[in-house]
Amino acid sequence: MHIHPKITPIYQTSVFKFxxxxxxELYFGEPGSRYLYSRNGNPNSDELAEAVTHLEGGAGAVATGSGMAAIFAALLTYCTAxxxxxxxxxxxxxxxALLNQELDRLGIGVSYVPFEDLTTNLAAYAQPRTRLLLCETISNPLLRVVDLRAAAEAAHALGLKLVLDNTFASPVLTQPFEYGADLVMHSVTKYLAGHSDVTAGVVVARTPEDAARLRQIGTLFGLTLSPMESWLAVRGIKTLRLRxxxxxxxxxxxxxxxxxHPAVQEVFYPGLAQHPQHTLAREQGAGRFGGMVSFRxxxxxTNAVSRFMRASxxxxxxxxxxxxxxxLSYPAGTSHRALTEEQRQExxxxxxxxxxxxxxxxxxELLADLHQALEATVV
Known part of the structure; x- marks a missing residue:
């Protein structure tokens, strides 16, 4: 009996038979011709990697167990002690935190570049063994938009690779390889999977050589994504454009x-005409600006934030x-908690x-809820 499923089944197995x-010998002689062990490769995780590679227009990718694992894999592609x-x-x-606490311990140093210097004064921060520039297409949490082409040119002029976290934009809005990026990463947990039921990451390479290096890192460090999570993420990607x-x-x-609204001091969203990078965001995002909004x-x-949270x-x-x-999220108490108060203020x-x-x-419904919750912040 021949079975031809429309949807790839879940290969919930740790090992494959020979x-x-x-x-x-064929397994080792013809890489990619068959599967041996799911840490090395699984049809579901490969399907996810191929789907994101296609969306980003890359040469190959590795799917990882989280967005943090994706960042780790991306950095190790180019860096050593x-x-x-x-x-x-x-x-x-x-x-x-990964750079400061763990990679620093492994002998990989970091310098932080203010937004204004990313494309105009990058050389001032470079050292003899600087290997790459890491930044986000749309920054977290203030939604600043990097000029990707200028960032790539600035990095490449110094012999550096450009590694971009494209999570906030997704490849539906922006494809960084078109602007010169070398590696593109995503927390698949976010827009790619899209339903808050998956923890996963992916890194896509522009060249086959970097793609092979990524797969080696994923295998040897055991950054592998499970078949079930991979299957759910692929299902989510099918509605990514609509979402x-x-x-x-x-x-x-x-x-x-x-x-x-009078209870709001400042809004951070690239779709607003007053946003400093509005025109750039429109060009890089094909006229769309994403689903993340921050406001002060x-x-x-903190008392006002708590009143807002309770009312919403x-x-x-x-x-x-x-x-x-x-x-909603609270950056000062979660994603950027590890920073000092001075760093957060800066x-x-x-x-x-x-x-x-x-x-x-x-x-x-969202607008009505926001209106009444904002009213609760006024005392």
Whole structure:
């Protein structure tokens, strides 16, 4: 009986069988021709890697057990002990913690580059053994937009690789390889999977050589993603384009409401005309700006944030993002908690800063909830 499933089955197995030694030799002689052990490769994790490679227009990828594992794999692709990394000062707190606490312990140093210097003064931060520049397409949590082409040119002029975290944008909005990036990573947990039920990451390479290095790192460090998580992520990717349209449309309406509300001091969303990189974001995002919105309350205090959180019914506090259901996060107390108070103030991550992940619910329900929750912050 021949079975031809439309959807790839879940290969929930740790190991694959061989008929004889000839098959074993074929496995080693023809890489990719068959499977041996799921840490080395599994049809489901390979399907996810291939799907994101296609979306990003890359040469190959590795799927990992989390977004943090993806960042780790990306950095090790180019770095060894004694090397140095340049990192945008506006970066996910977990990325900074990995660099500061673990890679530093392994002899890989880091210097942080202010947003304004990423494309105009990068050489001032480089060292003889600097290997790469790490930054985000849209920064977390203040949604600054990097000029990707200028960043690639600045990095390449110094002989550095450009490694981009494209999680906030997704390949539906921006494909960094088109602008000169060398590696592109995602927390698949976020927009790619999209339903808050997967923990996964992926790194895509521009060249076959880097793709092979990524696969080696994934295998030897055991960064492997499970078959079930891979299958769920692939299922999520099938609706990515539809979801990103809805996320972007709803977030635009939310940002416009926040910008007009007297209880809000400042709004951070690239879709607003007053955003400093609005024109750049429109060009790099094909006219769409994503589903993340941050804002600072007029009462810039933890008490005001707590009042807002208690009053909101449609934006529950959940320290992640990009699910179909809306949520909020508090950067000063979660993603950027490891920074000193002085560092947070320097970046603009104050006590009253709230980050919204705008879902795909009926937008009028989200706007009504935000309005009443903002009223609760005024005492």
């Amino acid at each position: 008929e004889d030694l000839n098959e074993l 004694g090397d140095h990394v340049l990192c945008a000062a506006d970066i996910y707190g977990g990325s900074a 990103m349209e809805a996320h972007s449309r709803n977030a635009q309406a939310v940002a416009e409401l926040l910008a007009q 309350l007029l009462d810039d205090s 019914q449609r934006f529950p506090f959940a320290p992640s993002l990009a699910g179909v259901d809306s949520s 970046l603009g991550i104050t006590a009253g800063l709230v980050r919204l992940s705008v879902g795909i619910e009926p937008v009028e």
